[in-house]
Amino acid sequence: MYKVLVVDDEPAIRQGLLKIVDWDALGFRVVGDVSNGRKAVALHQELSPELIVIDIRMPVMDGLEAIREIRKTDGDCQFLILSGYADFDYAKQAIAMNVSGYVLKPIDEEELKKELLRIRSSLDQLSDRGKWSGIPSDALQEELILKLIAADPAYAPELESALKPLTLFAGKSKQILLAEAEDISLAGMGDLESVKRKWLEAVKAEELGYGFQTGSYVGFLLKEDLSRPAAFNEWTRLLQDACGTNLGFTAAAGRIVYDLADIRQSYEGALGVLKNRFLLAGGRIHLETETDLSHSAAAPNKDAPPDLEALALKLFYLLDLGKREEVAEAIEETGRALAAFDSSEAAIKSGFAQVLSVALNKLAVLHPSVNIQDYAPLLAELYQHTHYDEVVSAVHAQLAGLAGRLGADGCLPVVKQVIDFIQRHYQENLKLETLAEMFNYNRGYLGRMFKQHTGDSFHTFLDKIRIQQAIRLLGEGHKVYLVSELVGYPNVDYFRSKFKKYVGVYPSSFKGAPPKAKPIPLEIS
Secondary structure: OEEEEEEOOOHHHHHHHHHHOOHHHHOEEEEEEEOOHHHHHHHHHHHOOOEEEEEOOOOOOOHHHHHHHHHOOOOOOEEEEEEOHHHHHHHHHHHHOOOOEEEEOOOOHHHHHHHHHHHHHHHHHHHHOOOOOOOOHHHHHHHHHHHHHHOOHHHHHHHHHHHHHHOOOOOOOEEEEEEEEEEOOOOOOOOHHHHHHHHHHHHHHHOOEEEEEEOOEEEEEEOOOOOOHHHHHHHHHHHHHOOOOOEEEEEEEOOOEOOHHHHHHHHHHHHHHHOOHHHOOOOOEEEOOOOOOOOOOOOOOOOOOOOHHHHHHHHHHHHHHOOHHHHHHHHHHHHHHHHHHOOOHHHHHHHHHHHHHHHHHHHHHHOOOOOHHHHHHHHHHHOOOOOHHHHHHHHHHHHHHHHHHHOOOOOOOHHHHHHHHHHHHOOOOOOHHHHHHHOOOOHHHHHHHHHHHHOOOHHHHHHHHHHHHHHHHHHOOOOHHHHHHHOOOOOHHHHHHHHHHHHOOOHHHOOOOOOOOOOOOOOOO
8 A cells, every 4th residue: 555645725625535535445545634735744754655645825835845845855755736727837837846747626536536546557666666675575465465456457467476476376266355344242342453363363374365454354365265165164264263252244255366467356346245245144255156145136126115104004913913923024025125225224224213113103002011112222223233134133033022922812713813903903094905915815715704704894894893983983072074084084075975874874963972873783703
């Protein structure tokens, strides 16, 4: 990695440069940022950066003065000038002082990246002309590997020739493995840096490959590729052994290549897999060649967001019925629907939290024994997990117990369970196909069973239950439109016609002590 110093009197520009550029990927490491030329000269003496990105116009000491001072002692340091159109004359003076180039403000990200790649190539050529001597072998291996995974393909053969004498491969195949340590205890007690050190030490001691660090990952150039089960298991064991109980890891290996000059391809493949880290299972190595790396196995459905209300309602019904296995399936269905629309970690966690909140709040209204506050820790815990599988497991562990507690009537005949469910949920938009799915019955068969047992079709029975409740509410003095909503008829005119059909009079004349009305036959055996 080449050291970089950023110099600009505007804090927003300095911070912007630090954020918009993936310095590690380009082969650089920012070692400092200062606000004027005098500070730049002092920090150069202390840190000896290979590149200084510097503004021209600054207070105290401008960029040109700073370059002149640094050039007195350092003829190799590269300078990338930042300037506005009005400063072009200054930029021409800077170019005459052997600077590497300039970028106009406002800064274009792609233009800046191209300039940095060009400067890195120049630095690579300087390094290849003799700067390897005197560097310890391990450090040199790491430096060359990092250069290879970041290098322009045109310079890869030169770097390969420098790295080849320092590496001993038993076979011809080569592969990059990237691993990220993570805290899985939810208590924040892990020492991630310690795990990284153990990985690097173990790989060196067992002579399995060559280690390096890049960003938050520890990388390995493997001596033996992971296509052999024995090698795959050995690397899995090595990564697991350093983690203990509170720490875990996610790892990915790129495709196999056959020349050191091509290891950048394997590196980029591993990096691409880890971009989906949340959807990957923790504690194992994932291969770029795997066909299914995520839990979004269904075709993406980017145009239609998941119906969170419907998912929550289904989960609520199944919890109320105490159906543990079906609750587990509903949780998985929710996860698949969320991931198919937006597989980002934030979107999936937020979606799960919304579905659970709606379902649990509805359940708390129906069951006094369910205290929504008891499940607040679960909702908070969702955001602490680092993997999709962990989120699903946490939700299932909590809701399986709740379903078991509420499922005391699970041994009743199915029609009695359906009747009991209707009596508790008559105000909902109930459908026979929904109940058939929840009870694992064919819709037609369940409908015939229901009519044989009650004497009514499902829809007639539901209407009668609703009208019974409407009579009670009207007798208490509630308005007709409100009663219509409370018993499950959003359309008040439809409610009036149903009421007249079953009672013989319209609901507006049915207040307090009702007029003569025909009884509602409702047999529940």
